[in-house]
Amino acid sequence: MSDATIKGLPPPPVKYDGSNQRILIVHARWNDTIIQALVSGCVAKLKEQGVKEENIVIKTVPGSYELPFATQRLIAGSQTQSSVNAPSLLGGSTSNLVNLLTSDDTTAQPGQSPSTSTSSTASTGPFSAAISIGCLIKGSTMHFEYICDAVTNGLMRVQLDTGVPVIFGVLTALTDDQALERAGLGRKGNKGHNHGEDWALAAVELAAQSAEWSKGNI
Numbered sequence: 001m002s003d004a005t006i007k008g009l010p011p012p013p014v015k016y017d018g019s020n021q022r023i024l025i026v027h028a029r030w031n032d033t034i035i036q037a038l039v040s041g042c043v044a045k046l047k048e049q050g051v052k053e054e055n056i057v058i059k060t061v062p063g064s065y066e067l068p069f070a071t072q073r074l075i076a077g078s079q080t081q082s083s084v085n086a087p088s089l090l091g092g093s094t095s096n097l098v099n100l101l102t103s104d105d106t107t108a109q110p111g112q113s114p115s116t117s118t119s120s121t122a123s124t125g126p127f128s129a130a131i132s133i134g135c136l137i138k139g140s141t142m143h144f145e146y147i148c149d150a151v152t153n154g155l156m157r158v159q160l161d162t163g164v165p166v167i168f169g170v171l172t173a174l175t176d177d178q179a180l181e182r183a184g185l186g187r188k189g190n191k192g193h194n195h196g197e198d199w200a201l202a203a204v205e206l207a208a209q210s211a212e213w214s215k216g217n218i
């Protein structure tokens with residue numbers, strides 16, 4: 001029997017270049033096995049699209065309910081960080097500018113993860129896109145319904161309010177097996193597919209397109 005399906009995402013029309021992008025991943029820690037697989041798949045695919053490891057910033061929150069707040073605050077924080085680090089052409093001294101241009105400190109501190117590196121190749125620009133990752137699995141109370149609703153609406157609000165694309169990386173599964181299969185970890189002869197990979201592609205695509213749209217290139 002054919003298992004062909006009409007569902008799903010076809011490959012993008014062009015390969016988008018993530019080499020100038022700074023991407024935020026915020027993930028919940030609930031349902032850790034699923035989350036770890038989704039985040040790994042997402043990071044690997046971001047790198048395949050050219051995003052530099054040092055420009056992938058990973059932050060965590062306890063559960064999915066915390067994702068909208070953390071995503072919004074981190075996007076705002078990256079905009080503050082960007083303006084604090086921008087060289088001032090009016091007030092800054094020439095020697096500061098020269099130092100900035102000639103600085104060759106590209107070494108991360110020992111034990112530092114790429115995302116917290118102070119390497120000068122790491123961007124301090126505002127995030128080009130955010131990927132908010134969580135996994136909700138239905139239990140016996142109404143928590144699932146309320147959290148799914150709040151997180152979905154919250155993340156949509158964050159992207160529309162900030163103008164920064166926020167990718168909806170939240171699995172809303174009715175069973176453990178549904179969640180495992182959507183993280184590429186299925187255990188019933190069907191490994192499924194790691195949706196974290198798709199979220200990475202969506203982030204790079206939206207970041208690239210949004211940057212062009214902002215310049216009036218439609």
Ligand code: RBF
Nearest residue numbers: 028030062063064065066134135136137143147
């Ligand atoms: N967070 C998740 O990310 N996934 C879940 O499946 C999940 N289930 C929850 C079930 C219950 C009964 C409770 C109380 C919380 C759950 N949370 C879950 C945590 C939630 O997103 C949040 O971290 C806490 O409610 C604290 O705000």
